[in-house]
Amino acid sequence: MISILSNEQTCAGAVTCNLNNGILEVAVSGEIDHHNARSIRAKIDEKLYLCRPKTVRLDLSDVSFMDSSGLGLILGRFTLTHELGGELKVVNPSQGVSRILDLAGTARLITIERGEK
Amino acid sequence: MMPSLTNIVKCSFLAISENEAFARSVAVSFAARSSPTVTQLADIKCAVSEAVTNCIVHAYPPDRFDKPMVEMTLRHFDDNSVAITIKDHGVGIPDIKAAREPLFTTDTTGERSGMGFAIMESLMDNVKVSSRVNKGTTVTLKLRLGVPDC
Ligand SMILES: Nc1ncnc2c1ncn2[C@@H]1O[C@H](COP(=O)(O)OP(=O)(O)OP(=O)(O)O)[C@@H](O)[C@H]1O
Numbered sequence: 001m002i003s004i005l006s007n008e009q010t011c012a013g014a015v016t017c018n019l020n021n022g023i024l025e026v027a028v029s030g031e032i033d034h035h036n037a038r039s040i041r042a043k044i045d046e047k048l049y050l051c052r053p054k055t056v057r058l059d060l061s062d063v064s065f066m067d068s069s070g071l072g073l074i075l076g077r078f079t080l081t082h083e084l085g086g087e088l089k090v091v092n093p094s095q096g097v098s099r100i101l102d103l104a105g106t107a108r109l110i111t112i113e114r115g116e117k
Numbered sequence: 118m119m120p121s122l123t124n125i126v127k128c129s130f131l132a133i134s135e136n137e138a139f140a141r142s143v144a145v146s147f148a149a150r151s152s153p154t155v156t157q158l159a160d161i162k163c164a165v166s167e168a169v170t171n172c173i174v175h176a177y178p179p180d181r182f183d184k185p186m187v188e189m190t191l192r193h194f195d196d197n198s199v200a201i202t203i204k205d206h207g208v209g210i211p212d213i214k215a216a217r218e219p220l221f222t223t224d225t226t227g228e229r230s231g232m233g234f235a236i237m238e239s240l241m242d243n244v245k246v247s248s249r250v251n252k253g254t255t256v257t258l259k260l261r262l263g264v265p266d267c
């Protein structure tokens with residue numbers, strides 16, 4: 001309960017990207033809502049256009065909150081990666097993220113890897 | 118018997134995306150006082166985010182509205198349920214039934230999945246939507262808090 005409240009102070013979604021042998025590792029942390037999605041999207045898309053990776057691993061283990069704007073962000077990056085000739089996987093979604101992904105049946109479309117960190 | 122009202126809090130804010138996190142934290146603070154489970158608190162946070170974001174994204178097309186406002190009213194009842202009403206005075210929803218269908222969206226940017234109402238419905242006990250074209254939309258989210266004693 002306390003952690004949900006205090007998350008509000010550290011809400012801006014941060015993105016780190018790492019390219020390794022054609023695999024782009026993207027880690028998002030903090031909250032993904034409509035407000036934060038804009039800058040997160042810009043950062044990821046810049047890398048996608050620049051690197052044209054064969055594989056994108058979108059690590060969502062440090063995402064403390066996500067709503068449907070996050071779903072839109074994930075689906076949008078999935079589509080763009082595909083258009084650029086690659087494939088996007090979601091890696092280690094946090095509990096909160098998993099619930100939203102499950103509600104939307106995201107696994108029917110996107111590979112979700114859980115377990116290894 | 119109808120539960121009776123025990124507390125009410127109102128706030129209104131400009132329909133800009135900066136206020137999404139603000140609205141979520143107000144709702145979480147309000148609900149936190151009524152011994153919710155961690156999951157219930159997370160569910161309220163997400164459902165409020167959906168309803169408020171819809172006002173900001175859909176209700177007020179730029180140029181058509183001068184000072185777009187969103188009003189949020191939080192009510193607590195003696196059965197330990199909360200009702201959170203999120204209201205805008207924007208374009209309204211012509212067909213509410215269609216809008217509530219999963220995957221329905223009028224968004225054309227490709228960045229929305231049309232899952233907002235479906236998420237609200239699955240997280241809350243009850244979601245009520247009323248709307249009039251060019252008058253605005255009101256969404257009421259209801260959830261009973263605490264662990265049910267059975
Ligand atoms: N407050 C509102 N004012 C006007 N139209 C609305 C409002 N809320 C929802 N709508 C309409 O209902 C549709 C469905 O809303 P819903 O939240 O389910 O999906 P979305 O917002 O389009 O996408 P997502 O929530 O997945 O990002 C919207 O596309 C919009 O046309």
Ligand SMILES: [Mg+2]
Pocket residue numbers: 068167170171232233234
């Ligand atoms: Mg929505």
